[in-house]
Amino acid sequence: MRLELRDVRFQYPTGVVALDGVNLTVGSGEALALVGENGAGKTTLVKLFNGLLRPTVGTVLVDGEDSRRQTVAQLARHVGFVFQNPDDQLFARSVRDEVSFGPRNLRLDEAEVRRRVEQALDDVGLSQAIGRHPYDLAVPERKLVALAAALAMHTPALVLDEPTIGQDAQGVERLGALVDRLHAEGRTLVSITHDLDFCLMHFDRVAVMAGGHILADGPAPDVLRRVDLLRQAQVEPPELVQLALGLGWDTMVRTPEAFAAQLAEVRH
Amino acid sequence: MITVSGLRYRYPETARPALDGIDLSIEAGELVGVVGANGAGKSTLCYALTGYIPHFFGGTMEGEVQVGGHDVRRTPVSDLAADVGLVFHNPFNQISGARYTVLEEVAFGLENLGVEPGAMRERSMHALRATGLDGLAERSPFTLSGGEQQRLAIAAVMAMQPRVLVLDEPTSQLDPAGTRAAFEVLRGLARSRETTIVLTEHKLGWLAAFVDRLLVLHAGRLVADGLPRRVLAEAVDQPWGVGATQFTRAVQAARQRRLVAEGTILPVTLDQALEVLR
Numbered sequence: 001m002r003l004e005l006r007d008v009r010f011q012y013p014t015g016v017v018a019l020d021g022v023n024l025t026v027g028s029g030e031a032l033a034l035v036g037e038n039g040a041g042k043t044t045l046v047k048l049f050n051g052l053l054r055p056t057v058g059t060v061l062v063d064g065e066d067s068r069r070q071t072v073a074q075l076a077r078h079v080g081f082v083f084q085n086p087d088d089q090l091f092a093r094s095v096r097d098e099v100s101f102g103p104r105n106l107r108l109d110e111a112e113v114r115r116r117v118e119q120a121l122d123d124v125g126l127s128q129a130i131g132r133h134p135y136d137l138a139v140p141e142r143k144l145v146a147l148a149a150a151l152a153m154h155t156p157a158l159v160l161d162e163p164t165i166g167q168d169a170q171g172v173e174r175l176g177a178l179v180d181r182l183h184a185e186g187r188t189l190v191s192i193t194h195d196l197d198f199c200l201m202h203f204d205r206v207a208v209m210a211g212g213h214i215l216a217d218g219p220a221p222d223v224l225r226r227v228d229l230l231r232q233a234q235v236e237p238p239e240l241v242q243l244a245l246g247l248g249w250d251t252m253v254r255t256p257e258a259f260a261a262q263l264a265e266v267r268h
Numbered sequence: 269m270i271t272v273s274g275l276r277y278r279y280p281e282t283a284r285p286a287l288d289g290i291d292l293s294i295e296a297g298e299l300v301g302v303v304g305a306n307g308a309g310k311s312t313l314c315y316a317l318t319g320y321i322p323h324f325f326g327g328t329m330e331g332e333v334q335v336g337g338h339d340v341r342r343t344p345v346s347d348l349a350a351d352v353g354l355v356f357h358n359p360f361n362q363i364s365g366a367r368y369t370v371l372e373e374v375a376f377g378l379e380n381l382g383v384e385p386g387a388m389r390e391r392s393m394h395a396l397r398a399t400g401l402d403g404l405a406e407r408s409p410f411t412l413s414g415g416e417q418q419r420l421a422i423a424a425v426m427a428m429q430p431r432v433l434v435l436d437e438p439t440s441q442l443d444p445a446g447t448r449a450a451f452e453v454l455r456g457l458a459r460s461r462e463t464t465i466v467l468t469e470h471k472l473g474w475l476a477a478f479v480d481r482l483l484v485l486h487a488g489r490l491v492a493d494g495l496p497r498r499v500l501a502e503a504v505d506q507p508w509g510v511g512a513t514q515f516t517r518a519v520q521a522a523r524q525r526r527l528v529a530e531g532t533i534l535p536v537t538l539d540q541a542l543e544v545l546r
Contacts, residue, residue, distance in 0.1 A: 037443045038415040084414060084441075139358060140306050165440050168306045168470060169511025194443050197514050234445035239473060239514035239538070246542045256514060260521035263545070267527065 001063050001078055001156035001188045002028045003049050008058035010044055018044035020212035022058075028156075031179065031189040033199040033220070036209035037234035042192045043084070045209070046159045049190070051075040062157075077106070080150035084161040084192075086142040090134045095126065095145050098134055102153045120148040125174050140166040157188035164195045176202050200224055200238040200254050208233045221252035269432060269464040270294040270317060274331035277312060277321055286312040288488035290331070294466065296431075299458035301475040301496070302468045304485035305509030310468040311357060313485065314436045317466060318354040319345045336431045350381055353430035355438050359421040363409045370412070371396065371405040374424045381428065395427035398453050400446070414441040422450060426457070433457065435467040439474070447471065451478040472500060473513045476536040484508055501534040515541040 003026040010019040018041045026032050034042045047053040048060045051072040060067040062078055083089045092098035099120055103113040121127045124144040129137060134145050143166060150158060163179075164172050172195075179202040182189060193199050199206060200220055207217040210233040216223050224230070224241050237245070240259055244252055249266070253259045272292040278285045287309050294300055302310050315321040319340045322329040333340040336351040356362045367373045374392040383391070396402045399419040404412065409420060418441045425433065435454075439447040455478055457463040469475050475482060475496060482499040484492035486508040492499045503510040504520060512520070516534045519541055523532060528544055535541040 037445055038413055038441075138306060162441075166306075166437065166470070168304075168509055170305060170509050172511070234443055236444045240518060242538050243515060243518055243541055243545075246538060247545060256517035256521040259518040260525050260527060263522050263527050264525055 002026065002061070003079070003157060003188060003190065004059075004061035004064075005045070005048065005055075006059040006061070008048065008055045008060065010041075010048070010053060011056045018212055019055075022212070022214055024207065024214060024217070026157075026188055026190055028188055029183075029186045030205055031183045031203045032191070032205045032207060033203035034190065034192045034207050034209060035194070035196060035199060035230075035233065035235050036215075040209040040233065041212040042209055043161055046081075046161065046190055046192060049075075049157070049159055050079045050081045052081075076102075076153070076155075078155055078157060080153050080155035080158040082143075082147045082150045082158070082160045082163065084165065086134075086139065086146040089146045089149070090142060093133060094130075095121070095132050095134055095137075095148075096130045098145055099149045099152050102149055106153070116152040116154065117148075120151040123151055123178055124148045125171075140168070140171060143167070144171070155187075157190070158182065160189070160191040160193075162192055162194065164193060164198050172198060179203070194235065196224060196230075196235060196238040197240070200240060208235070210234070221254060225252050269296040269298075269336060270466070271334040272316070272331070275316060275333060276330040277316060278328045279312075280326045282327075285488050287316065290488075290490050292483070292490060292493075294464060296464050297458055297461040298481060299455060299465045299479050300467070301479040301482045302466060302485060303470070303472065303475065303482060303503075303510050304468075308485040308509070309488045310485055311436050312488075314354060314434045314466070314468060316340070317432070317434050318352050319343065319348045320354065349377075349430075350428070351430055352432045353425035353428055353434065355421050355425050355433070355435040357436040357440070359414070359417040359441070362421040362424065363417065368408060369406050370401060370409055370420055373409045373420060374427050377424055377428045391427045391429070392423075395423040398426065399423040400449055415443065415446055418442060419446065419450070422453075426453075429462070431463060433463050433465045435465070437468055437470065439469065439471060447474055454478070470511070472511060472536065473515075476500060476513065484510055497533070497536050497540060500536045504534060513537070519544055 005022050005024045008019055008022045011017045036042055051067055099117045100113050103116050124147050126144050134142055163175050203220055206220045206223040208215045216229055224238055227237050230237050240253055253262050272290050275287055275290040276285050277287040304310050316333055323345050364376050367376050371392055374395055375388050378388045396405055399422050401419050422438055439450050451474055454465055458465050482496040504512050513536050516536050519534055522528050532544055535544050
């Protein structure tokens with residue numbers, strides 16, 4: 001599932017120009033992280049991919065089709081979306097109903113719906129909460145319910161807005177493993193994140209945004225070592241990049257294990 | 269400034285205590301971080317220090333909590349509010365909904381304290397400047413982004429100039445620049461000795477760089493209390509679910525390959541890591 005923005009400009013009714021001439025192509029099966037300060041236009045950008053917003057000027061292509069010719073419901077079959085605030089998304093009385101809602105709308109049979117719901121809740125570590133009311137769960141768990149609801153749709157593309165916020169260490173680790181698996185399955189992934197350590201470990205490609213523009217776009221280890229550029233976008237380089245640069249290395253590493261391997265090589 | 273002894277607390281209709289025997293003493297002007305897995309009791313501790321427990325949440329409370337000279341259990345929340353401020357986890361919960369602009373929202377708490385109008389405006393604007401929101405003073409609170417609402421929640425509580433400030437994940441929605449700014453404001457308040465600060469946070473790198481002291485909660489118990497480096501290095505080998513910075517993880521991986529000495533104390537910040545590795 002290929003996602004594409006061509007010369008997109010987006011202006012809110014208030015007059016604020018959130019995107020000012022953006023070109024971006026996310027190839028099928030790519031995992032792209034969008035980083036940048038609050039207000040850079042990241043959330044506006046991803047909302048174009050599922051039709052929640054339509055460009056003021058320019059074209060949005062989802063799987064080669066102009067998004068203007070597709071309804072939000074049609075786009076929802078292609079692009080799953082997990083909001084930053086789960087309360088924008090949750091409405092059902094139980095976690096089971098919440099996660100079942102989308103698959104039922106796809107008119108799948110009940111056995112398939114149940115299978116998908118159980119798998120999605122297992123993926124996010126919430127199997128035990130299936131009978132609970134979403135609002136009896138803490139906010140970080142509600143976020144995982146919203147994620148499970150999107151996973152159960154089996155969309156070829158998935159957009160995540162700040163998935164790691166509020167998650168504890170174990171939660172972040174589980175999300176990382178999930179992103180790796182979805183990527184290995186060939187899904188197209190786009191995630192907004194301020195957590196650049198998470199970004200470096202789990203996303204191949206990074207686009208840096210500021211003031212409605214894309215400042216840089218490329219392989220994660222290359223983009224995330226450009227300290228001055230990141231500072232311009234009000235973000236800080238990942239800790240492993242800071243460490244590699246502090247040691248004067250030219251090779252960037254993406255995991256602690258890779259760091260240790262590189263250290264062994266340097267010491268030889 | 270804060271003394272907690274034998275605190276045990278159970279929410280209504282739950283079996284397991286959320287806090288299970290907490291003893292704690294915090295001096296005036298300390299900046300203390302609280303970490304732990306979700307569900308370990310961090311937010312509950314915030315509520316207990318500010319009187320929301322037991323006054324709003326009910327439940328069963330044992331032990332004693334003294335904050336700024338008040339016995340929290342015997343003092344109505346409205347009396348505590350002048351001395352003890354709480355910034356909630358979800359900033360949206362904090363916005364009163366009763367005021368039209370950001371500036372009025374910040375002044376709202378001061379009106380309730382009976383501050384005179386001139387001082388009220390000055391204190392409100394000071395808090396907005398400190399949190400970088402002065403440019404948005406005339407906007408409606410409900411048009412702000414999540415990050416801006418979070419800064420507004422901090423500003424509104426700051427303006428009340430409480431002697432004790434408790435913040436539950438105050439930077440979760442903020443970008444790195446906003447997080448740095450928030451930590452600098454908090455450190456400034458603590459350094460001035462006018463405010464004692466307790467905050468929960470998952471961002472270990474920032475905590476390690478800014479706080480004087482770190483507490484770890486695990487299943488409702490206080491399992492560690494000390495300097496951030498010592499506490500976080502210990503946490504790596506414990507089942508507390510606290511996590512670690514990538515500096516810690518990198519040196520830990522190097523230690524497993526015997527690239528650093530066996531007994532090396534794990535670093536938590538960049539400078540500490542570079543010192544160990546050079």
